[in-house]
Amino acid sequence: MPLRRESWGFIIGSLLFALAAAPGYARWVGVDGDNITYFVGSLFFTAAGFIALRLSGRPVPTSESAKVERFDWWAAAIQFVGTLLFNLSTAIAMMNGLTVRAVDKWVWRPDVFGSLAFLVASALAVVATTETDKLWDPQARDWRSTWLNMVGSIAFGVSAVGAFVRPSTGQLADAALANAGTFIGALCFLAAALLMRPLGGIPNKR
Numbered sequence: 001m002p003l004r005r006e007s008w009g010f011i012i013g014s015l016l017f018a019l020a021a022a023p024g025y026a027r028w029v030g031v032d033g034d035n036i037t038y039f040v041g042s043l044f045f046t047a048a049g050f051i052a053l054r055l056s057g058r059p060v061p062t063s064e065s066a067k068v069e070r071f072d073w074w075a076a077a078i079q080f081v082g083t084l085l086f087n088l089s090t091a092i093a094m095m096n097g098l099t100v101r102a103v104d105k106w107v108w109r110p111d112v113f114g115s116l117a118f119l120v121a122s123a124l125a126v127v128a129t130t131e132t133d134k135l136w137d138p139q140a141r142d143w144r145s146t147w148l149n150m151v152g153s154i155a156f157g158v159s160a161v162g163a164f165v166r167p168s169t170g171q172l173a174d175a176a177l178a179n180a181g182t183f184i185g186a187l188c189f190l191a192a193a194l195l196m197r198p199l200g201g202i203p204n205k206r
Contacts, residue, residue: 007193009048014190016041021182032094039090046087049080068128075124082117085110103165115160118153126150145195152188155181 019025020037029037052058053076061070089110092098098107129146159181162174172178 006048006051007196009044009046009051010189010193013041013044013048014186014193016044018183018186018190021179021186023179035090035094039087039094042083042086042090046080046083049076049083052076053080071124071128075121075128078117078124079121082114082121085114085117089114100165100167100170104167108160108164111160111163115153115156119150119157122146122150122153145192148188148192148195152185152192155185155188157181159185 016037020034020041025037026034053073058073058076059065059069061073065073089107092102092106092110125146129142159178162172162177162179162181164173165171166173
C-alpha cells in the first residue's frame with residue numbers, strides 16, 4: 001500500500017485543520033464554514049486514530065508484552081480518545097447562540113483535554129521509539145515522525161491556551177496564538193503522516 005492506512009486520515013485531517021487556521025480563510029468562508037472545516041478534519045483524525053488503534057495490527061498489551069508494545073498501544077489508545085474530544089469540541093462550536101459558559105464547558109475544555117491527550121500520546125510514542133531506535137537518530141523516519149507529532153501536540157496545547165474565552169468579554173484570550181498554534185500543529189502532524197510513506201514499495205519499518 002502507498003501509505004500506512006492511518007496516514008491518509010491524518011494527512012487529510014491535518015490539511016483541513018491547517019486550512020481552517022490559515023490567515024484569511026475564516027473571512028473567506030465565514031465562521032460557519034470555518035467551523036465545519038474543523039469538524040470534518042476532526043472526523044478524519046478520529047478515523048485515522050481508530051485505524052491506528054484497532055486495525056493496524058497493534059496487539060492489546062499483556063503482562064508479557066514488551067515495553068515498546070505497551071507504550072505503542074497506549075499511545076494509540078490515548079490519541080484516539082483525544083480525537084473524540086476534538087470531535088465534541090468542533091461539533092459544538094458549529095452551534096449558534098452559545099453562552100460563554102457553554103463555550104467553556106463544551107468547546108474549550110474538550111480542546112484542552114484533547115490537546116493533553118495528544119501530548120501524552122506523543123510522549124508515550126517517544127518512549128516507544130526510543131526503545132526501538134536511539135533517542136537521537138534523525139536518520140530514522142519513525143524518529144522524525146514521532147518528534148514532529150510531539151511538536152505538533154505542544155503547538156495544539158498552546159492553541160488551546162490562546163482559545164480560552166474570557167468570561168468578562170466573551171472574546172478569546174489570544175486569537176492569533178490560537179490560530180498560529182493550530183496551524184503549526186497541523187503542519188507538523190501533516191509532515192509526520194507523510195513521513196510514514198514506505199520506500200520503494202516496501203513497508204516502512206523505520
